Amino acid sequence: MSGVAKQAGLQVNEVYGVATFYSYLPVAPTGKNVIKVCKCVPCSLKDVPEVVAGIRKAIGVAPGQTTADGKFSLEMVNCIGACDQAPAMMINDTLYGNLTPAKIADILSTY
Numbered sequence: 057m058s059g060v061a062k063q064a065g066l067q068v069n070e071v072y073g074v075a076t077f078y079s080y081l082p083v084a085p086t087g088k089n090v091i092k093v094c095k096c097v098p099c100s101l102k103d104v105p106e107v108v109a110g111i112r113k114a115i116g117v118a119p120g121q122t123t124a125d126g127k128f129s130l131e132m133v134n135c136i137g138a139c140d141q142a143p144a145m146m147i148n149d150t151l152y153g154n155l156t157p158a159k160i161a162d163i164l165s166t167y
């Protein structure tokens with residue numbers, strides 16, 4: 057970000073503000089598989105806390121963290137465009153909708 061700021065004639069905080077606006081632009085190292093759980097209202101109204109609890113139980117880290125083996129990162133993100141399948145999450149580029157805590161272990165076992 058310092059290099060980009062210098063090249064563009066901007067302050068580093070301006071570059072940081074743009075880089076962190078989109079959840080799809082990581083500004084720190086992530087795990088091999090990035091789990092992005094939608095935190096917006098339509099999903100939140102349909103059991104997101106229970107889904108996140110299931111993920112936390114399965115991989116042992118909280119949102120914003122990466123597992124010690126680097127296999128998974130867990131992030132809470134804004135709408136991923138699957139509101140009709142709420143609650144929804146993405147793992148890397150794959151969408152999973154209509155989630156329930158019971159589905160989480162099966163989904164994660166494929167990674």
Ligand code: FES
Binds near residue numbers: 135136137138142
């Ligand atoms: S509100 Fe969750 S995918 Fe749109």
